[in-house]
Amino acid sequence: MIGSIKGFVSLVKRENSSVITTHCFLHREALVAKTISNDLKSVLEKVVKIVDFIKSRPLKSRLFTKLCEELEAKHLKLLLHTEARWLSRGKVLSRVCELKEEMLAFFTLEQEEFCDLLADDTWCAKLSYFADIFELLNTVNASMQGKSENVLSSTDKIKALKEKLQLWGSKVKEGNLDMFSHVAVAANSGVIIPIISEHLAVLEKQIQHYFPDICTENYDWIRNPFVASISTQSQLTLMEEEQLVELCHERDLKLLQMQLPLDEFWAQIKTKYPHVAKKALVMLIQFSTSYQYDVTRRIVSLTALID
Known part of the structure; x- marks a missing residue:
C-alpha cells in the first residue's frame, strides 16, 4: 500500500520528489x-x-x-x-x-x-x-x-x-x-x-x-542546542548557524527547552528563529513508528512547520 516502487510513497514523490519518507x-x-x-x-x-x-x-x-x-x-x-x-x-x-x-x-x-x-x-x-x-x-x-x-x-x-x-x-x-x-x-x-x-x-x-547507518551525532544540536557543538556534517547554512549561536545564549529559552518535548520547543521558537527551527522540525516531524501518537502534539509541530 505504501511501497516505494508502486505504492503511495511513489505516487507522492511523483508530485514532490523532496518529500521525506520513513519506514516504520x-x-x-x-x-x-x-x-x-x-x-x-x-x-x-x-x-x-x-x-x-x-x-x-x-x-x-x-x-x-x-x-x-x-x-x-x-x-x-x-x-x-x-x-x-x-x-x-x-x-x-x-x-x-x-x-x-x-x-x-x-x-x-x-x-x-x-x-x-x-x-x-x-x-x-x-x-x-x-x-x-x-x-x-x-x-x-x-x-x-x-x-x-x-x-x-x-x-x-x-x-x-x-x-x-x-x-x-x-x-x-x-x-x-x-x-x-x-x-x-x-x-x-x-x-x-x-x-x-x-x-x-x-x-x-x-x-x-x-537500518542503514544514520549518524545521529550530527543532530545533537536538535536534542540540546545549548550544549551540543555544531558538527561539520550537520549541513547547516550560515544563516542557520548564526541563528543557532544566538539561540544558545538565551537563558529563557534554555529553561523552556528543559520543560517541553523537542518538537514543541522548536515549534515555539520558529517565529524568532525560523531557519534553524525549520531545519530541526524537518527531522522531528517524521513519524519513526506507526505507534498511535498524541495527534494534538504532532499537529502543533506540523502547523508550525508548514505555516
Missing part, C-alpha cells in the same frame, strides 16, 4: 526478528502446534488450567500466537517455556509426539533461546513506542541493539550464555551454542540491511 522502525524490527534458520523455525512451528492443540479445544483448555492450578504453576493458561501482533511471538514462547513441565504432564497419556519434544533437552534448549531472544527483541520494540519517541531516539535504540548483538555473539563463542536467562539454566544448552552464534550473526546482518 517497529515494522523493520519485526522484519529483522522474522529471520530464523530452518532449525529454529521448526521449533516455532511445533510450539504453535502444541498450543493450538490445547487452546482450540475448550475441554482440554479447561483441563490444562485445572492441572496448572493443582500443580501451583506460575501461569494457568497458554497464549495464542498471532502473526499480525509482533510482540505475541515472544510472549507465547516465554509462556510455553515456563509451563513446559505442566504441559509434559498433560500430554503424557495422549500425545506421544509432544511428550518426546518436551522431554528432549536439546529441543527445550532451542525453545529457551527462542523465548529469550524474542523477549529481548520485544523489549526494544516496546521501548520505541511512546509519545516522546522520534526518529533520533529510535535510531539510538537500534544502534544499541546492534552493538548488543555483537557483544552477545562474542560472549556466546566463549560459552557464556548469561544474557539468556532461560538458556542459562536449561539442560544441554552447550549443544546449541553454534545455532545461537549463527542466529545472532544473521540478526546483526539483517539490522544493517533494514
